[in-house]
Amino acid sequence: MHFCPSCSNLLLVETGAGQNGETCLVCQTCPYMYPITKAFISRTILKRKEVDDVLGGNEAWKNVDTVETLCEKCGHERAYFMQIQLRSADEPMTLFYRCCNSSCNHNWKEN
Structure with a gap:
């Protein structure tokens, strides 16, 4: 300029x-x-802005509960889950899952 x-x-x-x-x-x-x-x-x-992990990174998954559900990537039968309010308060919370298989760690959300 x-x-x-x-x-x-x-x-x-x-x-x-x-x-x-x-x-x-x-x-x-x-x-x-x-x-x-x-x-x-x-x-x-230009330097790219660092983007925060919406799910809180690996620290957020340390103390969460598990549920029986099938991982669509590796077929493991258990996954960690957490609920996060992404939209306005009158919308339901979104369920996020992470595979319990430590070699997979695939993340997905409930459809």
Whole structure:
């Protein structure tokens, strides 16, 4: 981003704005123009925001109860479960399951 040296507003790129039809950096509030004479590339790699685990990560599954249900991934017959309110209070809670098989740990929710 480039800013105007006289009024500090953001400069915009406009093609054909110069005296000879060249591309310029133009200020929207004052008459400042800066002709672009050579190509320039500017790249900024943004850092991705860390996303919190909705289910609370592995710590949230330590003290939960188990129930007899079939894991759709490995076929194990027991799974941990917890209820979480995802929608408004007048909607029912959502049931989340995690397979008790430590090599699987597949997560799913009740349909």
